[in-house]
Amino acid sequence: GPGGTPAGVIHAHRAMAGGLPAVEMSLSFFPQFGDIVWTSADWMGAEALFRAVLPAWHHGVPVVARAGGFDPAAALELMSRHGVRTLYVPPAHLGALAEAASTRPHAMPRAIATGPEPVDEALHERVIKVFGVHANEAWGVLESGAVSANLAGLMELRPPSPGRAAPGLSVEAVDERGRPLRAGDRGVLAVSPNAPGSFLGYWGDGGGAARRVNGWLLTGRGGFRDLDHYLWPDPPAVADGAVRVRGGTVLPDEVEAALAAHPDVAAAGVVEWPAGELKAFVVSRGRPGEAAFARELQGWVSLTRSPMEVPSRVDFVEELPLSMDGSVRRGDLLDRPIRVDAPSPDDRWPGKGR
Structure with missing residues (x-):
């Protein structure tokens, strides 16, 4: 993971059930008769498991899936073919799915959930226009599980707020000593003591941003609660040198190292497109530098890195622009012209259709 090995989070068996109130709210009082669930999130991630797959199986609701990465057109076809009515789509995929839905026939879902990253008002409007329903956010960090949610029709949506604390929970902004602050005062968002979805601790000697103080679970995320009890989390911080890709944090240096470890690669530079x-x-x-080689490199990276760290586009160059200290000048790479002379779309953007 970015910055080295990520901290292992230990959850009790109650963790999934502890997050159900927020998940069920975001999925419009899930489950309903006839629900079939699909998610664009990676099943190896906590969001897919705790916000879609495990809650569906807990209620005996079918979950459909397809092989390969997220493809908006293929997703819409799958939804229509299998009668998918309930979706969990992370914000990083929601815009692309709405864009694809605006240009082709598609099924109309009963409920769409998203989060935990914020969704702005413009994206909300696009989703309503093409799908006819609101995208309800559920918010929480890995250590707390989903602890707040929106539900259109039950409450006013105020983007980019992820709504109010789920039934049975309190979420407040607290100070360093775990003392709740007044509405509107910025602090660390914390979950009330004994919340069933809260983690047990970190694995081994690992440590993360969350900690318990005065009974409250401090999530490590800043923000505040307003007078109407809506939560306003701060955007997630991005470490120096890291970029946001598909809702996650990626260090290009680590992807470059993975590519350079391939025996047929002399050097590599990675940028955020x-x-x-x-x-x-x-x-x-x-x-x-053929398309088959590009796909081989994508598969090579996927062996050691997460799906979000696999480059979607690969271009072969004779040399990389380097600074005096030997580092890659990524700004110069971004300024390079697109290969319009490539013989096919596959050669221009290998892996784009994956």
């Missing part, structure tokens, strides 16, 4: 994806520039060791 404006579309919120990773693009790799690769100097090969004499091997032709």
Whole structure:
């Protein structure tokens, strides 16, 4: 993970049930008769498991899936073919799904949940326009589980707030000593003592941002609660040198190292493309820069890195622009022209259709 090995989070068996109130609210009083669930999130991630897959199985609701990464067009086809009525779509995928739905026939879901990252008002409006329903957010960190949610029709949506604390929970902004602050005062968002979805601790000697003070679970995320009890979390902090890709944090240096470990790669540079994806520039060791080689490199990275760290686009270059200290000048890579002379879309953007 970014910054080294991530801290292991230990949850009790009650963790999934502890997050159900917020999850069920975000999915519009899930479950309802005829619900079939689909999520675009990676099943190896906590969001997919705790916000879609495990709650569905807990209630005996079918979950459908397809092989491969997120593809908006394929997702819409799957929804129509299998009668999917209930979705959990992370914010990083929601815009692309709405964009695809605006240009082709598709099923109309009963409920769409998103989060935990904020969704702005413009995206909310696009989702309503193409799907006819609001996207309800559920918020929480890995250590706390989902602890707050929106539910259109039951409460006013105030983007980018993720709504109010779920039934049975209190979420407040507290100071360093775990003392709740007044409405509107900024502090650390914390979950009330004995919340069933809260974690037991970190694995081994690992440590993360969350901690318990005076009984409250401090999530490590700043923010405040307003007079109407809506929560306003601060945007997640991004470490120096890291970028946000598909809702997660990625260090390009680590992806470059994974690419450079391939025996046919002499050097690699990785940048964040404006579309919120990773693009790799690769100097090969004499091997032709073909689409098959690009797909091989994507598979190589996927063996050691998470799906969000696999470059969606690969370009082969003769050399990389380097600074005096030997580091890659990523700004110069972003300024490179697109390969309009490539013989096929596959050669221009290998892996884009994955």
